[in-house]
Amino acid sequence: MTLSDVDALVFDVFGTVVDWHSGVVRDGESLGKSKGLDVDWAAFADAWREEYQPSLTRVRQGEIPWQNLDSLHRQSLEHLLDRFGVEALTDEEIEHLNSVWHRLDPWPDVIPGLNRLRSDYLIAPLSNGHVRLLTNMAKRAGIPWDLILSAELSGHYKPDEEVYLTAVDLLDLHPEGVMMVAAHETDLDASRESGLRTAYVHRPLEWGPEQAEVVERPDESTYDIVAEDFVDLAERLGAGPVV
């Protein structure tokens, strides 16, 4: 196995780069306090995220036309507000809560790791989040991407191969020149099928501290790299100065 042909790293975002669980809980609690709501926001966050794959599947299978993640998140959110008995939110408040996915914070190792990686590789997100969402997120959190790539640029959602191959094409590389970095095996398995290199990063806290023990590491031989976090990934790739 040689990784010397890799020129670009592309990253899954929700869960891999940013901590969506804490971010949704943070904004939910802030809204709950100001409106006097009694909601278990950790459960709310998980329930919202659980709607994610089924909503993507409806687009991927052609049941509903292509629409961006704001739109899919908004539809899920309206069901959830109902289910959790949250009433009395204005449309503006619902819209603000819906845009919390633009305001998520990176895990602590992300910025130091990316700063090392970007000295040797082109780095970009490759998320099901749309271009505008990823741009807003990066600008707010100071994530130093070289460019914004997204499933939106292919009109498909991961794990459809069009997403990976469109990214490879825009990077003007061959698939083996691009490494997909993700905390999710489905994403990495589909990347490998499309000819990309793969790096797994372990994110045991993705679904919150209570569920940390449920997240298992894959076998070391499954992917080109199995790393603990982004700094460990930089270390294994020998990228950038140690800071």
Next chain:
Amino acid sequence: MTLSDVDALVFDVFGTVVDWHSGVVRDGESLGKSKGLDVDWAAFADAWREEYQPSLTRVRQGEIPWQNLDSLHRQSLEHLLDRFGVEALTDEEIEHLNSVWHRLDPWPDVIPGLNRLRSDYLIAPLSNGHVRLLTNMAKRAGIPWDLILSAELSGHYKPDEEVYLTAVDLLDLHPEGVMMVAAHETDLDASRESGLRTAYVHRPLEWGPEQAEVVERPDESTYDIVAEDFVDLAERLGAGPVV
């Protein structure tokens, strides 16, 4: 006229953001010296750039299939090497010269101006250069784009309206929420036709110092803003802290 609805600024690149004339002369002279070539590199640069519009037109009119700027530049370059009597370059040397368009430097006002503009607006290139070229250029020169937009994302070349409307769509804005910034009236006229706001920036040195007096400013009323440079543009938009 109100510009308060503008959320994003998109920029023409060759001539508007970067000084292609000096960049091509610089790399040409360096190659010429190492290979003992006797070439007027200023004339060579201008001749190369003059091939640009005709090559885009062949794509825009469907005479040749879509291909990126590296490919179009390379075809022009081979004609020019022949015309200027340059022989004895290896394929690697020709390829390196061809990629000079990835290694152009910004005009001196660009980085200070963009640093002010980006505190109030999303900023992105919107060039006929492809995504990878613009990414390489930004990384090398430290241009602080929030994202990379390109004609490539629409499969068309400016001034086709698809280029502007695809950018507007990816920014998740309405056309009037986007301002095109360019030193070229053709680009701005097409942007305005597509409903975008427009800012002209004066670049009298684009074709080198000898031709500075040929570049005329448009009438103030032609575009939303007619600016001297990027710092002046930031000033007129009241953007960012004065630095």
